[in-house]
Amino acid sequence: MISIIVPCFNEEEAIPLFFVELEKTKANIAHEFEYIFINDGSSDYTLEVLRNLARKHKFVRYLSFSRNFGKEAALYAGLQAASGELVTVMDVDLQDPPELLPRMVEMIETTDIDCVGTRRTDRKGEPLIRSFFAKKFYQLINKISDTEMVDGARDYRLMTRQMVDAILELTEHNRFSKGLFSWVGFKTEYLTFENRERAVGETSWSFWKLFNYSIDGIINFSDAPLNIASFVGAFSCVASAIAMVFIIVRALLFGDPTSGWPSLVTIILFIGGIQLLCIGIIGKYIGKIFMETKKRPVYIVKETENENKKNIHL
Numbered sequence: 001m002i003s004i005i006v007p008c009f010n011e012e013e014a015i016p017l018f019f020v021e022l023e024k025t026k027a028n029i030a031h032e033f034e035y036i037f038i039n040d041g042s043s044d045y046t047l048e049v050l051r052n053l054a055r056k057h058k059f060v061r062y063l064s065f066s067r068n069f070g071k072e073a074a075l076y077a078g079l080q081a082a083s084g085e086l087v088t089v090m091d092v093d094l095q096d097p098p099e100l101l102p103r104m105v106e107m108i109e110t111t112d113i114d115c116v117g118t119r120r121t122d123r124k125g126e127p128l129i130r131s132f133f134a135k136k137f138y139q140l141i142n143k144i145s146d147t148e149m150v151d152g153a154r155d156y157r158l159m160t161r162q163m164v165d166a167i168l169e170l171t172e173h174n175r176f177s178k179g180l181f182s183w184v185g186f187k188t189e190y191l192t193f194e195n196r197e198r199a200v201g202e203t204s205w206s207f208w209k210l211f212n213y214s215i216d217g218i219i220n221f222s223d224a225p226l227n228i229a230s231f232v233g234a235f236s237c238v239a240s241a242i243a244m245v246f247i248i249v250r251a252l253l254f255g256d257p258t259s260g261w262p263s264l265v266t267i268i269l270f271i272g273g274i275q276l277l278c279i280g281i282i283g284k285y286i287g288k289i290f291m292e293t294k295k296r297p298v299y300i301v302k303e304t305e306n307e308n309k310k311n312i313h314l
Contacts, residue, residue, distance in 0.1 A: 001031060001032045001083065001084035001085060001086070002029070002032070002034065002084050002085075002086045002088060002105070002158075003034045003078075003081075003082035003083060003084030003086070003087045003088070004022065004033060004034065004035050004088050004090060005036050005038070005079065005081075005082060005087065005088065006018065006035065006036065006037045006038065006091075006092050007038045007071050007074035007075060007078065007091070008037055008038060008039050008040060008042060008046050008050070008092050009039075009040045009041070009046075009071070010042045010043060010044045010046060011042070011046055011093070012042075012044045012045040012048075012049050014092045014093050015046065015049045015053070015092055016049065017094065018093075018094055019035070019053060019060075022098050022101075024098070025099060025102065029102050029105055031105065033059055034059055034061065034082070034083065034084050035059060035061060036061050036062070036063070036078050036081050036082060037060070037061070037062040037063075038062070038063050038064075038074040038077050039062060039063065039064040040065055040069060040071065040074045041065050041066070041067040041068030047062075047064050050062040050064070050305075051305075060305065061081065061305045062304065062305050063077050063078075063081060064301065064302050064303040065077075065299055065301060065302060066301070066302040067300075069298070069299040069300070072177055072298075073175070073298045073299040074299070075155065075175075075177050076299070077298070077299050079164055079167060082164065084161070085160070085161050086105065086108060086158055086159070086160065086161070087158070087159050087161070087164045088156070088157065088158045088159070089155045091154075091156065094196070095154075095195075095196045095197070096118065096154060096156035097193050100156075101158070103116075104116040104118075104157075104158040104191065105158065107189065108158055112187065113187045113188065113189050114159065114160045114162065114186035114187050114188065115157055115160070115181070115186055115187070115188040115189075116157060116188070116189055116190075116191060117150070117153055117154070117156075117157040117188055117189070117190045117191070118154045118156045118157060118190060118192070118193060119150055119151070119152040119153045119154060119191075119192055119193075120193065120194070120195045121193065121194055121195075124194070124195045133214075134151075137214045140218070141218060145179075145218075147182050147183045149178055149179060150190060153178060153190065155177055155178065155181075159186075160186075163184060166184040166186070167180055167181070167184055170183075170184070172292060173291050173294075173296065173298060174216065174219075174288050174291060174292065215284070219284055219285060219288060225281045225284070225285075229281045232274055232277065232278060236271060236274050
């Protein structure tokens with residue numbers, strides 16, 4: 001069986017199109033399909049569409065969250081719910097080509113690899129500023145982190161049960177799936193495809209959300225920002241000591257002329273800014289630690305295809 005995990009947030013129009021396309025692909029794969037849709041607190045008729053699908057097809061399952069917990073929580077919930085020996089993650093907007101799935105299954109079954117990932121060869125259709133910062137993010141994260149992340153890689157991938165079980169052992173609250181997929185290891189190969197536009201609707205990922213998501217990725221997989229804070233603090237300390245020696249020597253040789261207050265204010269603001277920067281960097285890490293220590297569930301399920309009411313699902 002292949003479990004297909006599909007996070008959904010306000011995707012009432014995309015779900016039927018996605019299901020039809022996957023059913024077409026199913027004819028080329030000698031495996032049963034298990035659909036697991038995750039309704040991530042949608043405010044439209046996404047849940048009703050999923051209810052109708054589940055009534056018509058026994059192999060369609062869904063989890064409906066009590067509120068919006070984010071895509072990372074939805075992916076984690078889907079992985080926990082999946083029962084297939086092979087598991088794939090796909091976006092419902094059809095930006096992930098379903099026609100690649102038969103090839104992915106073939107690669108898994110005929111080689112010794114554990115995962116077949118996908119990556120885009122271009123970013124056509126995306127705003128230039130988003131594409132620029134995305135490329136810079138991958139360049140930066142691969143320099144400062146021991147976990148390699150492939151530029152253009154999608155969440156869309158086919159994984160063996162062994163790899164999925166390894167990912168589920170990572171129970172952290174602050175999740176960055178692209179990094180987790182790489183961190184667990186296992187042999188992975190990538191299929192490439194040209195970027196595709198959404199079939200319907202508009203993306204819920206704004207530039208600001210993507211920026212915050214990239215910051216989370218850096219913090220979750222690198223301590224380089226802390227090293228930067230330490231370096232800046234050490235540099236400021238050395239610079240201050242040099243400046244102090246210079247002032248003392250100048251006073252001994254040339255007296256102590258009264259300097260203007262603007263230079264003093266500028267120095268104070270500069271040092272204060274450096275301190276706030278370092279405190280802010282440290283604060284981000286402390287915030288992550290704080291969220292982990294509270295041990296809150298990653299998500300809460302309100303309804304499933306069996307209409308079982310659940311309170312908390314860790």
